[in-house]
Amino acid sequence: MSRVITASPEVVYEYASNVGNLPRWAAGLARTQAVRDGDRLIVESPMGRVEVRFVERNRFGVLDHDVTLPSGTVVTNPVRVLPHPDGSEIIFTVRQIELDDDEFARDIDLVAADLERLEHQIIQRI
Template identity: 75%
Template sequence: MRSHHVSRVISASPDAVYEYASDIDNLPRWAAGLAQAEVVREGDTLFVESPMGRVEVRFVEHNRLGVLDHDVTLPSGTVVTNPVRVLAHPEGAELVFTVRQIELDDAAFARDVAMVEADLERLDQQVAGQAGVRR
């Protein structure tokens, strides 16, 4: 199993990036690689329609450390843990997402990495736009 770290510097404060990205209702706006429709809540469990089918998502509790780790239970039942961090950066914030090659051939893994890169670009546009930064 391989891992690939995708990062994106965003011209907004780490707090602004974390608050936007941790808001479950914002997932479909920026995380198309995970959520292609509104999030469905069933108790404490979240379900989303993703490119992989309907998946269950569980995020770590809201925290002050910028940790956005989440487990995704695939339709196969496999649980994928996605480490995600929002870090302070001299130009604002840096979001680092670790993509792991689980149940993916090399071509599918490359597509997964590309989807995460596109997701982080959308997140950048959303958060920087809210902060009044022109792109």
Template identity: 70%
Template sequence: MQSRHVSRVISASPQSVYEFAANPDNLPSWASGLAQSDVTREGDTLWVESPMGRVSVRFVEPNEFGILDHDVTLPSGVSVTNPVRVMSHPDGAEIVFTVRQLDLTDDEFERDAVTVGEDLDRLRRLVEDLQR
């Protein structure tokens, strides 16, 4: 199994990037690889329609460290942990998403990494537009 760190630098404070990305209501606007519909809440669990079908998502508790790790439980019942960090960068903030191959073929892994990059590009545009 291999991992790939996909990151983007965002011209905004780490706090504003974290707050936007951590807000479940914002997921459909930037995280197409995860949320293609409005988010439904059941306690700490979020439900979304995704490219993989209806999935549940559980984020770590809100924190001051920029950690946005989340577990996605697929329709098959398999749970995947996705490490995500927002950190300070000389140009504002950097968000890093670790993509893990797990049971994916090389082509599927590559598509996942590309999708995450596109999602982070959308996040960057949205957050930077809010700063203007």
């Protein structure tokens, strides 16, 4: 799943990597502000309380993060912010882990809505 955003990759990465912004755009992950506990974040999500660990900030636009589901299953979510002729493209790999086909389709819709919100949040700020 991807979305082109008419902003530089640096702007998109800075906004998306700020965990304080998660509830503004990533409703599929965080309904509330994240509570930091060492290198992990605890958030209330549509799946219940989950633990999130992001990769360290980097210059490559990598926003990969592991989400530990209430069941204890860890889902690795690869996310990249890449240069695009129109600004940047954010790519989020959606995985069908512990989801039936209907749940997976809903998850895809949630990620698409999250990326759309991300675009709107960034465009409003530039």
